[in-house]
Amino acid sequence: xxxxxxxxxxxxxxxxxxxxxxxxxxxxxxxxxxxxxxxxxxxxxxxxxxxxxxxxxxxxxxxxxxxxxxxxxxxxxxxxxxxxxxxxxxxxxxxxxxxxxxxxxxxxxxxxxxxxxxxxxxxxxxxxxxxxxxxxxxxxxxxxxxxxxxxxxxxxxxxxxxxxxxxxxxxxxxxxxxxxxxxxxxxxxxxxxxxxxxxxxxxxxxxxxxxxxxxxxxxxxxxxxxxxxxxxxxxxxxxxxxxxxxxxxxxxxxxxxxxxxxxxxxxxxxxxxxxxxxxxxxxxxxxxxxxxxxxxxxxxxxxxxxxxxxxxxxxxxxxxxxxxxxxxxxxxxxxxxxxxxxxxxxxxxxxxxxxxxxxxxxxxxxxxxxxxxxxxxxxxxxxxxxxxxxxxxxxxxxxxxxxxxxxxxxxxxxxxxxxxxxxxxxxxxxxxxxxxxxxxxxxxxxxxxxxxxxxxxxxxxxxxxxx
Ligand code: URP
Ligand code: ZN
Ligand code: ZN
Ligand code: ZN
Numbered sequence: 001x002x003x004x005x006x007x008x009x010x011x012x013x014x015x016x017x018x019x020x021x022x023x024x025x026x027x028x029x030x031x032x033x034x035x036x037x038x039x040x041x042x043x044x045x046x047x048x049x050x051x052x053x054x055x056x057x058x059x060x061x062x063x064x065x066x067x068x069x070x071x072x073x074x075x076x077x078x079x080x081x082x083x084x085x086x087x088x089x090x091x092x093x094x095x096x097x098x099x100x101x102x103x104x105x106x107x108x109x110x111x112x113x114x115x116x117x118x119x120x121x122x123x124x125x126x127x128x129x130x131x132x133x134x135x136x137x138x139x140x141x142x143x144x145x146x147x148x149x150x151x152x153x154x155x156x157x158x159x160x161x162x163x164x165x166x167x168x169x170x171x172x173x174x175x176x177x178x179x180x181x182x183x184x185x186x187x188x189x190x191x192x193x194x195x196x197x198x199x200x201x202x203x204x205x206x207x208x209x210x211x212x213x214x215x216x217x218x219x220x221x222x223x224x225x226x227x228x229x230x231x232x233x234x235x236x237x238x239x240x241x242x243x244x245x246x247x248x249x250x251x252x253x254x255x256x257x258x259x260x261x262x263x264x265x266x267x268x269x270x271x272x273x274x275x276x277x278x279x280x281x282x283x284x285x286x287x288x289x290x291x292x293x294x295x296x297x298x299x300x301x302x303x304x305x306x307x308x309x310x311x312x313x314x315x316x317x318x319x320x321x322x323x324x325x326x327x328x329x330x331x332x333x334x335x336x337x338x339x340x341x342x343x344x345x346x347x348x349x350x351x352x353x354x355x356x357x358x359x360x361x362x363x364x365x366x367x368x369x370x371x372x373x374x375x376x377x378x379x380x381x382x383x384x385x386x387x388x389x390x391x392x393x394x395x396x397x398x399x400x401x402x403x404x405x406x407x408x409x410x411x412x413x414x415x416x417x418x419x420x421x422x423x424x425x426x427x428x429x430x431x432x433x434x435x436x437x438x439x440x441x442x443x444x445x446x447x448x449x450x451x452x453x454x455x456x457x458x459x460x461x462x463x464x465x466x467x
Pocket of ligand 2: 105106107110
């Protein structure tokens with residue numbers, strides 16, 4: 001028994017096109033597109049018709065950087081796979097790629113098994129995994145080959161957090177050399193963590209304990225230095241490189257230079273760096289702790305370089321780095337010592353709307369919105385064209401988006417399992433109305449109609465974005 005849905009009358013927007021078209025969905029996949037009102041489209045019959053007149057019909061968002069239930073700083077990110085993927089769906093995201101963690105002294109396989117168990121049967125939308133490699137050794141390197149074959153094709157390494165996730169340059173080079181052979185993509189947290197730890201110690205010794213000092217010690221120059229070093233190590237290894245959560249204009253410049261040289265070097269930024277700044281970190285009464293993440297928020301002047309990088313394709317992807325910690329009981333762990341504030345911001349529900357606001361504000365075009373939020377993350381991480389576009393054969397992960405609706409972001413109305421919004425009170429134009437995941441209604445006219453366990457693990461091919 002085939003099941004058919006037709007979405008009629010909307011403006012279909014992909015990374016490459018904007019067309020007034022009807023979309024036919026059959027058995028969870030896009031079956032056909034035809035110009036609205038034409039005999040071809042009118043001839044379609046379906047069990048379900050969705051009227052998208054006056055709305056956008058866009059691919060479901062692909063958020064390639066989330067941390068559901070991440071253990072960090074003695075606590076856990078507050079969204080589970082169940083609550084976090086439900087919130088993602090509310091925000092028009094239909095695929096996440098989360099980070100499984102190898103802890104020091106353990107295998108990659110153990111980490112992956114643990115994260116598979118956390119997510120299995122819980123997710124409202126489809127998901128994949130990257131692997132955080134915290135312990136590069138000869139066994140780990142061999143395991144990387146196996147993981148790539150199994151669809152875990154990207155590996156995060158940290159130049160920050162000595163003693164936790166940190167890899168030294170030799171470990172980084174070895175992992176990059178391996179990925180040059182097996183097709184994996186190294187994702188780099190580029191901050192000089194050894195130097196930062198010295199500055200943290202010195203700041204605390206001076207009595208500088210407030211959240212804003214988190215931003216001061218994690219200097220833009222130390223992000224730029226690490227970005228430069230990672231690029232050179234990748235060049236030596238002959239491997240591609242994806243730098244995560246880029247926030248400093250100096251780091252964008254490093255990426256731009258490397259790309260001008262023709263290197264396969266890519267950069268991701270996040271909404272918090274585009275919309276928030278050190279002004280938020282400086283909010284009184286420990287409110288600044290809500291904005292503690294790494295890389296840190298930067299002074300406002302950095303934002304225009306991030307927007308420009310997104311327009312010039314020196315930055316290719318906007319992910320959320322969704323890693324929520326409640327203010328009460330979690331962020332508060334760092335009262336009197338900013339270095340004990342768990343790092344991370346909520347945002348998985350906000351990304352598509354904030355980037356639509358960027359369209360409204362004139363920072364990017366509508367197609368670029370879809371490119372940086374859907375198509376390129378899918379290509380970068382081997383999910384395309386199953387995810388990230390609306391084309392025959394693609395999974396029917398589709399969002400009906402109302403570009404004229406007004407909303408005010410707030411913890412009162414969001415669905416993330418966290419007691420504050422990083423964008424509290426912000427008005428944005430545009431709102432998700434209906435969301436389909438593989439043809440099933442997950443959000444129906446602003447009602448959650450999905451279920452935990454609908455979302456399935458999605459193995460990935462290697463990077464489809466290389467020069
Ligand atoms: O502050 C952040 N970004 N927390 C999540 C872990 C990471 O480094 O991505
Ligand atoms: Zn073990
Ligand atoms: Zn990171
Ligand atoms: Zn992260």
